[in-house]
Amino acid sequence: MTGVHVQAERALLAEILLRLRAGGYPVLALATPNGLHIPDRDADEGRIKARIVGRMKADGMLLAGAPDLVLLWRGGGGFVELKRPAFRDVFGHHPAGVASEDQKEFARRCAALGINHAFVRSWEGLRERLGEWGAL
Numbered sequence: 001m002t003g004v005h006v007q008a009e010r011a012l013l014a015e016i017l018l019r020l021r022a023g024g025y026p027v028l029a030l031a032t033p034n035g036l037h038i039p040d041r042d043a044d045e046g047r048i049k050a051r052i053v054g055r056m057k058a059d060g061m062l063l064a065g066a067p068d069l070v071l072l073w074r075g076g077g078g079f080v081e082l083k084r085p086a087f088r089d090v091f092g093h094h095p096a097g098v099a100s101e102d103q104k105e106f107a108r109r110c111a112a113l114g115i116n117h118a119f120v121r122s123w124e125g126l127r128e129r130l131g132e133w134g135a136l
Contacts, residue, residue, distance in 0.1 A: 008084035009097065012122070013068060019123050027135055030070040034062055065102030067117070073135040078116030081107070085121040096121065
């Protein structure tokens, strides 16, 4: 994912967290830090980075397909994967984000277990889903 695409999803995450807090919604939102960027300047730093990331994966701290948000409310909860909407800027057209195979598998596991899961592209999409789930 390119930098501009990452920024689009970060902006969506920030908007959703702000609206949930400021709007007084009875929902606790936890953003999952399921990725990190560690810059490296040389091969030694690259090896250290690989060891850190490898250890985090082995310890279950990084999980492929884990959602961006965990939402909890009285008597319920759900997982939300944010996907950027299609947009146009000075650099041209950017297509909508698509779920990875790991993210699709996570959604299938949730469905099999009867756990709420959604892919959303906007605040309005999340608010609609929260209503369907009985959170509002």
